[in-house]
Amino acid sequence: MTASLPITAKLIDGKAFAAALRARIATQASGMAAQGITPGLAVVLVGEDPASQVYVRSKGRMTREVGMNSYEHRLPADTPQADLLALIDRLNADPAVNGILVQLPLPSHMDEFSVINAIDPAKDVDGFHILNVGRLATGQKAMVPCTPLGCLMLLRDHLGSLSGKNALVIGRSNIVGKPMAQLLLRDSATVTVAHSRTANLPDLCRQADIVVAAVGRAHFVRGDWIKPGATVIDVGINRTDDGLVGDVDFDAAARVAGAITPVPGGVGPMTIACLLANTLTATARANGLPDPDGLTP
Ligand SMILES: Nc1nc(=O)c2c([nH]1)NC[C@@H]1CN(c3ccc(C(=O)N[C@@H](CCC(=O)O)C(=O)O)cc3)C=[N+]21
Numbered sequence: 001m002t003a004s005l006p007i008t009a010k011l012i013d014g015k016a017f018a019a020a021l022r023a024r025i026a027t028q029a030s031g032m033a034a035q036g037i038t039p040g041l042a043v044v045l046v047g048e049d050p051a052s053q054v055y056v057r058s059k060g061r062m063t064r065e066v067g068m069n070s071y072e073h074r075l076p077a078d079t080p081q082a083d084l085l086a087l088i089d090r091l092n093a094d095p096a097v098n099g100i101l102v103q104l105p106l107p108s109h110m111d112e113f114s115v116i117n118a119i120d121p122a123k124d125v126d127g128f129h130i131l132n133v134g135r136l137a138t139g140q141k142a143m144v145p146c147t148p149l150g151c152l153m154l155l156r157d158h159l160g161s162l163s164g165k166n167a168l169v170i171g172r173s174n175i176v177g178k179p180m181a182q183l184l185l186r187d188s189a190t191v192t193v194a195h196s197r198t199a200n201l202p203d204l205c206r207q208a209d210i211v212v213a214a215v216g217r218a219h220f221v222r223g224d225w226i227k228p229g230a231t232v233i234d235v236g237i238n239r240t241d242d243g244l245v246g247d248v249d250f251d252a253a254a255r256v257a258g259a260i261t262p263v264p265g266g267v268g269p270m271t272i273a274c275l276l277a278n279t280l281t282a283t284a285r286a287n288g289l290p291d292p293d294g295l296t297p
Pocket residue numbers: 051052054055101102103104105126146237244263264265266267268269270271272
């Protein structure tokens with residue numbers, strides 16, 4: 001139905017935006033280095049989830065490219081939870097480590113909440129610790145989850161103010177949907193969070209000026225769900241026979257939307273750039289410096 005229309009949406013180039021963001025982070029990191037401070041990010045990977053491997057590799061490279069130290073800890077899938085908690089304790093106590101990321105998902109014998117909440121909230125660059133979740137929800141200074149922060153930066157860059165916009169977040173996960181809703185609310189959008197039980201999702205979506213799709217199902221959001229001119233942010237990373245695709249039927253949606261992020265090259269690179277932004281912010285706060293410019297919401 002939408003296939004006959006021309007592609008009119010502006011492409012929101014997350015890859016280019018993320019590269020510019022990393023360049024600003026590198027400049028600010030070298031300013032810290034001049035004061036004898038080198039930010040350090042520790043990434044802990046338990047087991048060998050293939051999607052996680054890709055992420056960890058590009059993350060390590062980009063961390064070094066912006067002038068930060070990268071520490072990688074790979075543990076076997078059958079590592080006892082107590083051993084992981086002992087490693088987290090060591091990283092919490094290590095002054096060279098300003099940020100700690102424990103790659104999710106964890107093997108099923110571990111309790112993710114116990115592991116995440118063992119991280120020093122000041123080093124919780126994922127923003128998943130319950131203290132940071134509560135701070136974000138109550139408008140206090142927090143570490144903000146990387147993917148929603150990246151989406152917010154792209155939205156603000158494209159739209160300017162989000163005030164009064166109808167925003168639909170599709171997906172209610174702790175890592176994307178819920179913190180995304182909090183950030184949109186803070187920017188005075190009118191926020192709806194939809195999920196697998198939401199009634200009449202297509203009609204709800206047709207009222208949205210902003211759609212953030214984070215459901216984890218390839219091409220779940222159809223082109224004829226999109227309000228003409230809407231801004232569409234696709235968080236999905238789905239590996240299919242057609243390669244990496246998002247949660248939005250891009251070819252159809254790009255004929256209706258005002259602007260849309262591609263997959264790959266949209267939100268994914270922003271997630272990594274925001275991880276580096278959070279590491280710089282954590283380093284600044286740990287050293288009593290003001291928050292770096294333009295990296296926090
Ligand atoms: N504690 C934790 N924090 C995370 O932030 C986290 C995690 N666990 N577990 C795994 C997911 C996945 N994730 C991605 C980040 C960037 C890309 C990315 O840069 N994607 C590229 C494509 C990469 C490719 O070609 O496969 C893009 O979209 O353009 C993908 C996936 C972060 N995650």
